[in-house]
Amino acid sequence: MKRPTFALMPDTSPSTAARGQRRLITMLFVDLSGSTGLAEWMEAEHYAELLAQLSALYEQVVPRHGxxxxxxxxxxxxxxxxxPEVREDDGRxxxxxxxELHTLVRGLRPAGPLPEHFKxxxxxxxxxxGVVFVGEGDAVRGRYELIGxxxxxxxxxxxxxxxxEILVSQETLGLQSHYFETSARRQLHLRGRATPIGVYLVKGRSPLSRRFEASERRGLTPLQGRAAELSVLDQALSRAFAGATFWVAVRAGxxxxxxxLCEEFLLRVSDHACQVHRGHCESYLVAEPLQPWLQMLRGLEHYVGGPPELALALQAPPEERAERLLALFLALAAETAQLLFIDDLxxxxxxxxxxxxxxxxxxARRRLPVLLLTASRPALPGSYVLPTTSGADQLIELPPLPEPAAAVTVSRLLPQADPFVAAEVQRHAGGNPLFLEELCHAAAEATVAGERLGQAQPSAAWLATLIESRxxxxxxxxxxxxRxxxxIGTVVPTWLLTALTGIGERDAGVQALAEQDFLFPDREPGALRFKHGITRDVVYDSTGLHLRQQLHRRIAAQLRARGAETDNLHELLAYHDAAANEWPLAAQxxxxxxxxALASSALDRAKRQFRAALAALEFLPDTPERRRRWVNIAQRLGMACVFDASRDDLRVLRHAAELAQGLGDTGLIARTDYWLAYVGYALGEVRESLRYAQAAVSSAEACQDGALLAQLxxxxxxxxxxxAHYPEALAQFERAIQRQRERADKSRNRxxxxxxxxxxxxxxxDQGDFDGAHAAFAEALDAVADPGHAVQASIQGWRSAVLLWQGRxxxxxEAAEISHRVGTQVRSMFTCAMGHAASAYAAWMLERAPEAPQQILDAIAWLAPRGGGLFSSFNHAWLAEICVEQGDMRCARHHIACALARARQQDWVGGAMAYRAAAKLAVMAGDKARAxxxxxxxxxxGARRGSGHEAAVTDxxxxxxxxxTAGQPTLEAAVQQxxxxxxxGFLSARAPALSGSAR
Structure with missing residues (x-):
């Protein structure tokens, strides 16, 4: 394979003081405790002697551990x-x-007289x-200079x-913490760091020797997506029981x-008359020769009635161990079937x-019933690794988890995760169970911190070290x-790779990287893709800054030369220009x-790009033109936020409003207030939104902005x-509809x-005019022909709500499922979640679907991180009704309280239903007066909303x-209404447990 034409070299930028490299390094800081006091009472000669002893220990022990x-x-x-070499166990x-240093120093005795308090x-x-810049040191800075x-x-x-004490950051030790006895993970606030860091206090070494044992302690999720491989192992065991020696090698990254997989199989073997032995190999320096076999031997030490070969093997000198072990396992196989498992071969x-x-x-020659099972990683080309699978009778190449199995795994590790986060985790993990686990952990921590996954990507150094070592x-x-x-990115166009390196898709080096689980052909021809997005991120972060910027500039130049032939050209150029610090181009x-993205209803992409544009503008000179542009982009961000608003979006628009006020432009002020009103409305902040809307009307009238006055x-x-101010609302809708019909020639107006x-x-x-409602829905659906437009999700979502009010x-x-599907496609979390909840409630009313309560709870959880509350009283009222019917009084009270809390914030759509649920609870408790x-x-x-259907259901x-009571409708009159x-539909869906219960 020829070397790429743009070979990676150490960073030699003029701004760098010395040559060096950007590397992922594990750092150990060690200090002598109470050294100031020691220096005070020790003689200078004795203290110098102590420092020399410490220095000698450091020089001996550190290299011994690599x-x-x-x-x-x-x-x-x-x-x-x-x-200079990254190893995946550097944290260990x-x-x-x-x-070892702590132990040795505890054994040192300082020279000279010691005070009584000395312990x-x-x-x-x-x-x-973490990633640091490693440069050449000197007499002052030490052998290496670490910058970062x-x-x-x-x-x-x-x-x-x-x-x-030894404190180790959680992200450094990670899953290798099982090698040590540690305290529970705790959060530590460090001087100069804004956020706390998770740390372990290391107390000593642990008896656990494998990560799997630690995973068992934490609890394993059910194995997913490995039925075919387990079937192969079952067949191999059957062959061994039939008197054939068989070796199955499981190989995967x-x-x-x-x-x-192997441990799941061994659990199944426990039901058979078969003796199981386990051993594993370690890369660490303390690994002894014949390590896995000696582990199996020690597991047999208390085996009563074993063959004489057992005693010989236990007592054998090192030079005879292999021969004795061979004789032992052949003797055991002559008695009963044997299964030997060696991990990390x-x-x-x-x-x-x-x-x-x-x-x-x-x-095999003696036809003994022996099943040999080994697990190993594939050898990396050019590295010295023994052929661990040559000679195996069957090789199982373990592929990444298929998408359905990965989805189940994510749902178990991240219950109630919203579908967008779950999809991002799956995409980034590429079917790797370890990556799935780490990303789910990171997503959970991001949720607790009020962040989204994209804002808090996993920073586990142990995982980065594992990848970087490969x-x-x-x-x-x-x-x-x-690198x-x-x-280039997670998806790599082959033409671009060739332009940068001279290497094509069929090059042996590219094919070797596919075999090593790095890059593989994308679904679309003409592109490669990183199998695991997290691998791409780690490799990118460990590549030198100046080198990255050079590459980004070259990539941008190639993309511009390619021009219109490149899909998503602006999006790609925005990314590469920003990474190259070309801020004017990045903003453009x-x-x-x-x-x-906004034109195609790709709302998440639109928000991401508008935010990137705003970030790029911050690097440009602060001029009135730049501020005006910032405000204009923020307004378009507001347009993208309508269907998926968050508190962050509101903060951006408030800053835009401040800039607009500073510019003194009435038109800008009017439109910024308009989007503040709209995004606030989408978050359920009705009072503040109405204030912004009224301010927008005043400003629009002052500057005679006809287009805005038509929208307002x-x-x-x-x-x-x-x-629930319905008379005012209907009057405004009539004005808006009349103006919008007149301007319906443009897509935005439609x-x-x-x-x-x-x-x-x-x-x-809501008022009970269902015929009028469905006629308006029909016209609304006709107005936007595109079935995948975000507004279709809103229309179908509200249509579902009206059909629920009607009992259909x-x-x-059906309407709710359309809303959920379209909301998912355009990544509008509000319509996605509300459609999901409405569909679940309809399924409950239709067939008492047992999964309905959890689905509504999921929808609530999905919306919670965004801080939105618009019409969330619906969800809580639906859950209250279901919980009452299920007899779960505590759960019912909780959701009644949540629905009524939303009512106090002007969200009344679930209020009447919540009060009815409370009445049913009172009946169940025998308190008719409260009911x-x-x-x-x-x-x-219901009357507050002028709701005819609520009045009918309440009666x-x-x-x-x-x-x-007297004067109130009888049952017959209520049924007729x-x-x-x-x-x-309400008559057929009545809850049998409550019907007539108060009579």
Whole structure:
């Protein structure tokens, strides 16, 4: 394979003081505890002797664990692990080195007289990993100069450690924490760091030797997507039971679940008359020869009645162990079937591999029932790895999890995660179970912190080290190719890769990277894709900054030369120009990409691009023109936010309003206030939204902005409707619809017309005019022909709500499912979630679907991080009704309270239903007086909205429960009213547990 034409070289930018590299390094800071006091009472000669002893220990112990001493300063040391070679267990090596140093220092005795209070020497240490710039050192800076924030964090951890304590950041140790006894993870606030960091206090070494054992302690999720592989293993076991020796080798990259598959199989084997032995290999320096076989032997030490070969093997000197072990396992196989499992065979020593082959050959010749099962990683080209699968009778190449299995895994690890986060996790993990686990963990932490996954990508250094160590072991040409591809992106057009490197899709190096699970052909021809998005991110982050910028500039130049032939040209140029610090170009292309995404209803992409444009503008000179442009882009961001608003969006628009006020432009002020009103409305902030809308009307009239004045009645009507001010809302809708019909020749006006008609329809439906409502819905759907437009999700969502009010459950579920589907396609979380909840409630009313309550809870959870509350009283009222019917009084009370809390914020659509649920709870408790009061409140809540259907249902529930008093409708009259309104579905969906319960 020829070397890429743009080979990666160490960063030699003029701005860099010395040559060096950007590397992922694990840093160990060690200091002597109480050193100031020691220096005060010790003689200078004795203290110098102590420092010399410490220095000698540091120089001996750190290299023994694979590290390098970067700097010894006084009584402390900074040691680094992962330079010049990154190893996936660098975090473990640093921790092992710290433990040994602490032990040795406790054994030191200072020379000279000691004070009475002296309790012995101790160290305190901190360990952290991160990407740093490693440069050449000198006499002052030490052997290496480390530039970056990660060394500061490691130093702060050492500062916070008490005497004889070792603090390790969670992201450094990660899953390798099972090798140690640690405290529970705790959050630590470090000086100079805004957010707390998760840390472990390391107490000593753990008896656990495998990550799988630690996973078992935490609890395993059910195995997914490996039925075919388990079937192959079952067949192999059957062959062994029939008297044939058989070797099955499971091979896959790190994290794909080799050990989990084998352990799941071994659990099934426990039901058979078969003796199982387990062993594993380690890459760490303490691994002994014949390690997995000796582990199996030690597991047999207490085996009573074993063959004489057992005692011989236990007592054998090292040079005879292999021969004795072979005789032992052949003797055991002569008695009963044997299954031997060796994990991580890629790290086996020569003697272990030789014994494996000998056992297979001898047992096969004697036709003994032996099943050999091994798990290993594929060998990286150019690295010295023994052929761990040659000679196996069957090789199982473990692929990434298929999408359905990955989706189930994510749903178990991230219950109630919204579908957009779940999809992002799946896309980024590429079917790797280990990556799925880490990304789900990161997503959960981001949710707790009030962030989205995209804002808080996983920063686990242990995982980055695992990935980077694989890249480091590639031949240089392939490693360069991977890094160039990572700068291009997760999807790599082959023409662009060829333009940068001279290497084509069919090149042997590209094919080798596919075999090594890095790059593989995309579904679309002419492109490669990183199999795991997280791999791409790690490789990108570990590539030098200046080199990345050079590559980004070259990529942008190639894209511009390609021009219109490139899909998503503006989006790609916005990304590469920003990464190259070409801010004017980045802002231009991000703005254009946002406009394109908005036109195609790709709302998440539109928001992302508009935000990127705003970020790029911050690097340009602060001029009135730049501020005006900032405000204009923020207004278009508001347009993209309508269907998926968040508190962050509101903050951006408030800043835009401040800029508009500073510019003194009445037109800009009017339109910014308009979008503040709209986004606030989408978040359920009715009062504040109405204030902004009224301010927008005044400003629009002052500057005679006819287009905005045409839009404003619809927005004002929507806000009044959300607050249940229906007369005002309908008057505004009529004005808006008339103006929008006159301007319906433009796409934007048709969308505005459709939404105004939709809002008018749900108001009419709430008032009981179902015929008028459905006529308005039909016109709204006709106004926007595109079935995938975001407004279609809103129309179908409200149509579903009106059908639910009418008791037409099957039609309501169908409309809600359309709303959910379209909302998902355009990534509008509000319509996606509300459609999901409405569909679930319809399914409950139609067939008492058992999954309905959880689906509504999921919808609530999806919306919670965005801070939106618009019409969320619906969800809580539906859940309250279901919980009452299920007899779950505590759950019912909670959701009644949530629905009524929303009512206090002007969200009244679920208020009457919540009060009816409270009345039913009172009936169940035998408190008729309270039930009547709740029904009176339900009637008032419905009357507040002028809701004809709420009045009909409340009268029917009152009569059905036997709570009607003189002058109130009888049961027969209430039933007739439901029939007149076409609401007969309520009669067939009545809850049998409550019907007549108060009589």
């Amino acid at each position: 590290g390098a001493v970067a700097r010894i300063q006084g009584d402390g040391v900074l040691a680094i692990f992962g330079y 090596r640093a921790t092992e080195a710290a433990l 012995g020497l101790t160290l305190h240490s901190g360990i952290h990993a 924030n990660a060394p500061n964090i490691a130093a702060r951890l050492a500062e916070n450690a008490r005497a004889d 790190a994290g794909l679940g080799k050990t989990r 890629q790290w086996a020593d020569d003697a272990s591999l030789r014994l494996l082959h000998q056992l297979r050959d001898h047992a 890249v480091e072991r590639l031949p240089p040409e392939q490693a360069d190719l991977v 160039i591809a990572a700068v 292309h991000a703005e254009a990409a946002g406009d394109q 009645p619809g927005t004002v009507g929507q806000i009044h409707a959300a607050a 969308v505005g017309l459709a939404y105004s008609l939709c809002c008018k329809a749900y108001v009419l439906g 459950w099957a039609e309501a579920r 009547r009061r709740c029904l009176d409140l339900a009637a008032r809540a 029917w529930v009152r009569a059905d429960l036997g709570l009607a 439901l029939k007149r309104l076409g609401m007969t």
